[in-house]
Each structure stands twice: as C-alpha cells, then as structure tokens.
Amino acid sequence: MAQVKPQIVFDPWNDPKAKPLIQCRSITKRFGDFTAIDTIDLNIYEKEFFALLGPSGCGKTTLMRMLAGFETPTEGKITIDGQDVAQVPPNKRAVNMMFQSYALFPHLSVWENIAFGLKREHAPKERIEERVAEMLRLTRLEKFARRKPHQISGGQRQRVALARSLAKAPKLLLLDEPLGALDKKLRQDTQFELMDIQERTGTTFVIVTHDQEEAMTVASRVAVMNAGEIMQIATPADIYEQPNSVYVADFIGDVNIIEGNASPVSGGPEGAISIAYGEGQDPVQAIATSPVTEGAKVFYAIRPEKITVSHQPDPDRANHAFGKIIDIAYLGNISTYRVQLANGQLISATMTNARRLERRAFTWEDEVWLSWTRTAGVVLTK
Amino acid sequence: MNLRRLLLISVPYLWLTALFLVPFLIVVKISLSTTAIAIPPYTPTLDLAQGWAGFKDFLSQLSFDNFTFLTQDDLYWKAYLSSLQIAALSTLFTLIVAYPIAYGMARAPDEWRPTLLMLIILPFWTSFLIRVYAWMGILSDEGLLNQFLLWLGVISSPLHIMNTSKAVYIGIVYTYLPFMILPIYAALDKMDDSLNEAAVDLGASRLSAFWLVTLPMSRPGVIAGCFLVFIPALGEYVIPQLLGGSKTLMIGKVLWDEFFSNRDWPVASAVAVVLLVILIVPIVLFQRNQQKQQEAES
Numbered sequence: 001m002a003q004v005k006p007q008i009v010f011d012p013w014n015d016p017k018a019k020p021l022i023q024c025r026s027i028t029k030r031f032g033d034f035t036a037i038d039t040i041d042l043n044i045y046e047k048e049f050f051a052l053l054g055p056s057g058c059g060k061t062t063l064m065r066m067l068a069g070f071e072t073p074t075e076g077k078i079t080i081d082g083q084d085v086a087q088v089p090p091n092k093r094a095v096n097m098m099f100q101s102y103a104l105f106p107h108l109s110v111w112e113n114i115a116f117g118l119k120r121e122h123a124p125k126e127r128i129e130e131r132v133a134e135m136l137r138l139t140r141l142e143k144f145a146r147r148k149p150h151q152i153s154g155g156q157r158q159r160v161a162l163a164r165s166l167a168k169a170p171k172l173l174l175l176d177e178p179l180g181a182l183d184k185k186l187r188q189d190t191q192f193e194l195m196d197i198q199e200r201t202g203t204t205f206v207i208v209t210h211d212q213e214e215a216m217t218v219a220s221r222v223a224v225m226n227a228g229e230i231m232q233i234a235t236p237a238d239i240y241e242q243p244n245s246v247y248v249a250d251f252i253g254d255v256n257i258i259e260g261n262a263s264p265v266s267g268g269p270e271g272a273i274s275i276a277y278g279e280g281q282d283p284v285q286a287i288a289t290s291p292v293t294e295g296a297k298v299f300y301a302i303r304p305e306k307i308t309v310s311h312q313p314d315p316d317r318a319n320h321a322f323g324k325i326i327d328i329a330y331l332g333n334i335s336t337y338r339v340q341l342a343n344g345q346l347i348s349a350t351m352t353n354a355r356r357l358e359r360r361a362f363t364w365e366d367e368v369w370l371s372w373t374r375t376a377g378v379v380l381t382k
Numbered sequence: 383m384n385l386r387r388l389l390l391i392s393v394p395y396l397w398l399t400a401l402f403l404v405p406f407l408i409v410v411k412i413s414l415s416t417t418a419i420a421i422p423p424y425t426p427t428l429d430l431a432q433g434w435a436g437f438k439d440f441l442s443q444l445s446f447d448n449f450t451f452l453t454q455d456d457l458y459w460k461a462y463l464s465s466l467q468i469a470a471l472s473t474l475f476t477l478i479v480a481y482p483i484a485y486g487m488a489r490a491p492d493e494w495r496p497t498l499l500m501l502i503i504l505p506f507w508t509s510f511l512i513r514v515y516a517w518m519g520i521l522s523d524e525g526l527l528n529q530f531l532l533w534l535g536v537i538s539s540p541l542h543i544m545n546t547s548k549a550v551y552i553g554i555v556y557t558y559l560p561f562m563i564l565p566i567y568a569a570l571d572k573m574d575d576s577l578n579e580a581a582v583d584l585g586a587s588r589l590s591a592f593w594l595v596t597l598p599m600s601r602p603g604v605i606a607g608c609f610l611v612f613i614p615a616l617g618e619y620v621i622p623q624l625l626g627g628s629k630t631l632m633i634g635k636v637l638w639d640e641f642f643s644n645r646d647w648p649v650a651s652a653v654a655v656v657l658l659v660i661l662i663v664p665i666v667l668f669q670r671n672q673q674k675q676q677e678a679e680s
Contacts, residue, residue, distance in 0.1 A: 070579060091582045103580035107598045116594075117584035168585065 010220060011235075012045035019082070021046045021171065021204055022067065027076035029062055036062040038228040039076070044172075049198050049205045051215035053251075054225035060208045063225075064174050067206065068097045081171060091120075096170040100177040102161035104149040110160050111136075111145040117168040135163040138197060155186050162194075166201060175207040179214060191217045212252050216240070224248045240303075242289075245382045249301040254336075256307075256347050258284060258300040262292045262379070273379065275300050278343030285318040288379040302377030307349035307370050309337050309362060314371035321347065321370045325362055337362065339370055406658075413651035414444040424648050448652035458636065458653065462660065465633040468547065468622075469615040472554035476611050477604065479555060480562035484603075485596075487563070488570035499567075502560050514553055514624050521549050521625065545627025553621040558614070562607035569603025570596070602675040609668035617657055633657055 012018035020043035029037040052060040065071045069090030118128045139159040179187045216236040223233045243249035260277030274283035313320040327338035415424040426443040452458040528540040581591035619634030640650035
C-alpha cells in the first residue's frame with residue numbers, strides 16, 4: 001500500500017476547493033441492450049494515480065476508452081480540465097493512452113515510435129530529438145533506440161509504450177492493464193518504476209487493472225467497479241480497512257464475512273452493536289458507522305490478520321469464538337489457520353510465525369480460541 | 383539424414399526436375415536448333431547410337447542464331463515491351479481496384495467475412511475461358527455496356543472498347559483481381575486494430591493514420607499481390623487473343639503464332655526462353671519479399 005508521508009499529504013479529493021482534472025457526470029454507456037457503464041460519477045484530480053479496479057467485463061476499459069475519446073457516452077458529460085470533451089476526437093485530446101497490447105508500430109524503430117506523436121504536432125526537429133532522448137533516458141532505453149519492437153524483450157516493449165504515450169506530455173495518461181503481459185517478478189519491479197515515473201513527470205495517471213495488488217501498490221485512489229457501477233472510491237488503505245460493501249471487502253484481499261442480526265448496545269461506545277450470528281455463539285461486539293435498527297441483517301467483515309489464535313481467550317479483546325483448526329496454510333512468514341466454529345462457520349486467522357516451525361503452538365484438530373477487538377472489523381449492510 | 387527424410391524431400395525435387403527442369407532444358411535445346419521440314423520440325427536431333435562423336439557433332443550444330451534473330455526483327459522487342467507495359471499498368475489498376483475491396487473486407491463485421499471471401503473466390507467456379515468470352519458480350523460495340531450507356535444517354539455512339547488494349551486491361555484486372563485482394567486482405571486482417579487507435583491517440587488524423595500505419599502494415603500483401611498479378615499477366619495469351627484484337631501486341635500471342643501458325647519451333651522456343659529470363663527478375667524479387675516477411679513474423 002502506498003503510504004504517504006505525514007508532512008506532504010496529497011489528498012485533493014478531501015479539499016472542497018480543489019478542481020478536478022476530470023469530471024464524469026452521470027456517465028452511461030450502452031451497447032445495444034447491454035449497459036456497460038451505469039450512471040457513473042467520478043472526479044479525478046491533477047497528479048493523481050487513479051486505479052479503476054474490477055473483474056473483466058465490469059466496464060473499466062469502456063470507461064477508459066471514453067476518457068481517451070474512442071467511445072462516446074450514451075448519456076452524461078465528461079469534462080477534462082473544465083472543457084466538455086463530447087465533441088473532441090481522440091487525436092485532439094491532451095490525453096494519451098498506453099494500450100494493453102502496447103500497439104507499438106512494428107515497422108518503426110523504438111526512436112520513431114516515441115517520436116510519432118511529436119511529429120504529428122509538427123514540433124521542430126531539435127525539439128523532437130531532445131524530447132525523445134529525454135523519454136529514452138526516463139525509461140532507460142537509450143541502447144535500444146534503433147531497434148525494431150520485435151527485436152526487444154517484453155519488458156522493454158512495455159517501456160517503449162510508456163515512453164511513447166508520455167512523449168507528448170499529456171495532461172492525462174491512461175494505462176490499460178499496463179503490466180498484464182509481464183511475468184510476476186518483472187511486474188513488481190515495473191510497478192515501482194511506474195510510480196517513480198508518475199511522480200517525476202507529475203502526470204495524472206489512470207490505470208485500468210483487474211489485479212488488486214497492483215492497484216493497491218501504485219494508486220493514490222482506487223475505484224472498485226462491478227457490472228458497470230463504481231462500488232467504492234477511496235485510498236487503498238480505506239478500501240482495505242473501510243470497505244463499504246461485502247463486494248469490495250471480498251474483492252480486495254482475504255476477508256471473513258459473518259452474517260447476523262444486529263442489536264444496538266446501550267452504555268457502550270458510540271455506535272456499539274452486537275451481532276448474533278449463530279446458536280451458542282457469543283454475539284460479535286462491533287462498532288457500526290451508520291445507525292442500525294434492532295434486528296437488522298448485517299454483514300460483519302473482518303480480515304484474517306486482525307484475529308489472534310490462542311489456547312485461552314484473550315481477555316483484552318472484546319470478541320471470542322471457540323473452534324477447531326481444520327486447516328493450516330504455512331506461507332513462511334505467516335500461517336493462515338482455518339478454524340471451524342461450533343455452528344459450522346469457517347473463520348480464517350493469520351498469525352505471523354515469530355517462532356520456529358517446530359515450536360509452533362497449534363496443529364491440526366487443536367481446539368483454540370479466536371479473539372479480536374471491537375474495532376477490528378467493519379459492519380456492512382450490503 | 384535418414385532415408386525417410388531424404389525420400390520425403392526428394393519427392394518435390396523429382397517432381398520439379400521431371401516436370402519443369404527437363405522440359406525447360408528441352409525448350410532451351412530447341413531454341414538453339416534450326417527449323418527443318420521434318421518431324422520434329424527442327425535439327426539437329428540427338429542420336430545416341432553414334433556415341434561420343436555423335437554428341438560432339440550434335441553440339442557443333444547448335445547456334446544462337448534464333449536469339450540474334452529476335453533482336454533483328456523489331457516485332458519481338460516491341461511485343462516484349464508492350465507486354466511489360468500492359469502487365470505493369472494492369473497490375474497498377476488491379477491494385478487500385480483491389481485495395482479498397484480488401485480494406486472493406488478486413489473492416490467488415492466478423493460474421494460477414496466468410497461470405498465476402500466466398501464471393502471473391504466464387505468466379506473461379508466458372509471456367510476462365512467462359513468468363514473471358516462473357517466479357518466479349520459486355521464490351522463489344524453492340525454489347526451490354528454500350529447498350530446500357532446508350533440507354534442512359536451518356537453516349538450517343540457506341541464506345542470502341544472491344545479489340546483494343548482497353549479491353550485487355552479490363553480483362554486482366556477482372557481476371558486477376560482475387561489474386562490481388564486475397565494477400566492484401568490477409569495482411570490487413572492480421573493487423574491489430576489498436577495500432578490505428580494508437581496512431582489516432584497520438585494525434586494523427588484518420589487519414590494520416592491510414593497512410594502512416596495501415597498502408598505500411600499492408601505492404602507485404604501489396605507486394606505479394608502485385609507479383610501474383612504481374613507475373614502471369616506478362617505472358618498472358620487468352621485475354622489479348624480474345625479481347626485485344628489484332629492490334630494488341632503481346633508476347634504470348636507472338637509465341638502462339640510462331641509455334642502454331644509459322645511452325646517455327648526454334649524461334650518460338652527462343653521467345654519462351656527470353657520471356658522466362660525476363661520473368662526471373664520479378665520472381666526472384668517476389669521470393670525475397672516472401673522470405674523477408676517470414677523472417678519478420680518469426
């Protein structure tokens with residue numbers, strides 16, 4: 001997760017005076033009977049690294065293509081830098097796109113590929129050469145300037161595509177699954193490189209991805225999309241810690257969802273509720289951010305790493321549940337325990353392996369106590 | 383190399399040797415002979431019964447006289463030049479007609495494409511000769527085209543197309559159109575549409591995106607198509623014979639006349655050998671283009 005240093009907080013979305021670079025107002029896109037995008041509202045601010053995250057077919061690519069100008073919204077309005085772009089064709093927009101397939105021109109060299117956009121605006125020769133050299137330096141491709149795209153590796157091609165789309169210094173750069181074609185190790189390195197380049201050039205990036213880890217790593221804010229709708233827009237930390245729906249909680253990382261009926265607790269902290277979720281189980285003590293009525297059906301989402309596993313209930317924590325370990329996934333640094341409660345509910349709990357494996361306290365079939373605090377999970381109503 | 387592989391490779395080589403190289407060597411030999419009123423109508427013929435001396439005698443009788451003759455009578459080089467011109471121009475016309483068709487096909491919705499391809503290939507189901515004959519009915523002074531234009535009132539007297547080189551151009555463009563469309567279509571079809579979008583995204587207009595990206599990407603197809611039309615058009619006989627009348631000079635017709643009307647096999651063979659030498663240049667170029675394309679794809 002991208003952690004911002006406390007001194008230089010970058011959060012224009014919290015500043016009511018900040019003017020968004022891109023504004024989408026009630027955007028809808030239909031292809032025949034199919035609604036790809038359903039009434040989306042979206043603000044993206046300058047210098048943001050914004051991620052559109054969702055499974056394939058959720059409409060994220062359509063949304064990006066509307067920003068690029070390849071699709072026009074059926075309804076609604078998009079403004080870029082205050083200008084309504086409905087009538088602006090893609091070649092007249094200060095928006096460039098890095099294609100998923102990279103779409104490098106195979107008959108042109110790396111140098112000519114990067115210079116393509118500059119030549120189209122008839123920039124003077126020296127300016128083109130200077131700018132291309134700068135882009136080659138930025139993406140560490142100086143040695144490959146004369147090569148054709150088929151003579152370089154996948155990672156280098158990805159960097160050529162990035163250099164080409166940045167060459168015209170666009171106000172907005174759209175990246176369509178930019179790392180999808182790279183293998184895992186290269187992908188991780190490239191994520192940091194992308195962030196670094198985004199920071200150095202100060203360009204606004206909008207990235208489309210289905211990889212939640214990628215979105216969490218690179219983005220300043222993430223929009224989680226599903227079936228043409230935006231489920232939640234928030235910083236990676238808030239998306240993870242404060243999901244607004246079961247869908248978002250489940251889509252990002254691992255989560256335990258406990259379904260139950262809420263009842264407000266009097267005398268506790270503000271918003272305190274208890275959730276009854278099974279016969280013989282102690283109700284979950286939680287804090288609801290919005291008021292819930294007595295007996296309302298709620299979902300309690302709690303991340304595995306927020307739960308501790310022990311032989312005795314932890315008296316410092318408000319919630320306890322007793323169960324049997326049915327599965328252990330050992331991942332080296334951490335282990336995930338799958339614990340079955342008396343009512344059949346399965347709960348995952350992650351513990352760091354601070355001790356050596358042979359001195360591990362729990363094993364299969366052990367009966368253990370799970371404990372977590374009142375504020376560890378979130379109460380969701382949808 | 384094991385025997386099976388050798389056997390497999392030898393099949394095409396044997397085929398080419400028996401059906402191309404040997405007949406060609408026979409033609410070369412005839413082109414070096416002299417006409418005679420005999421069967422076959424030329425001398426010398428190789429008589430292996432006389433052994434080595436007979437072979438030497440046979441060699442001494444061969445001469446390049448027929449080739450010298452081709453340079454003396456201006457009919458021949460005029461026919462070669464006129465064939466080159468007709469073949470080159472009709473290749474250009476075919477390209478101009480074929481490119482938009484291939485482009486339209488490559489852009490057509492996926493479900494239409496098999497039908498469109500089928501329609502391109504459909505004319506081959508009818509004999510080539512019959513299709514050329516049909517053009518006589520269309521292009522003649524009383525033909526369908528003239529009747530239609532007269533009925534429209536565009537012209538007041540029939541156009542003379544039949545028995546001129548115009549009819550030959552029309553015939554060649556019509557006949558060889560599929561050979562131009564198919565390779566161009568194949569090249570355009572392979573092209574990733576996002577390349578065009580990338581060009582537009584980088585500021586190119588639709589037209590310059592076509593000029594800077596689509597056209598260069600389709601170049602291998604254009605080159606292949608041009609050779610596939612130019613090479614057979616150069617030696618074309620049927621089309622100029624049926625549509626071109628007596629004034630259209632093409633080397634295929636000259637060859638026919640030498641062979642069947644004059645019964646001068648040696649000169650006819652010399653004409654054929656020179657035609658082949660002329661054709662070798664574009665064929666070698668074509669081969670090189672194919673090879674380059676394969677290398678680029680691998």
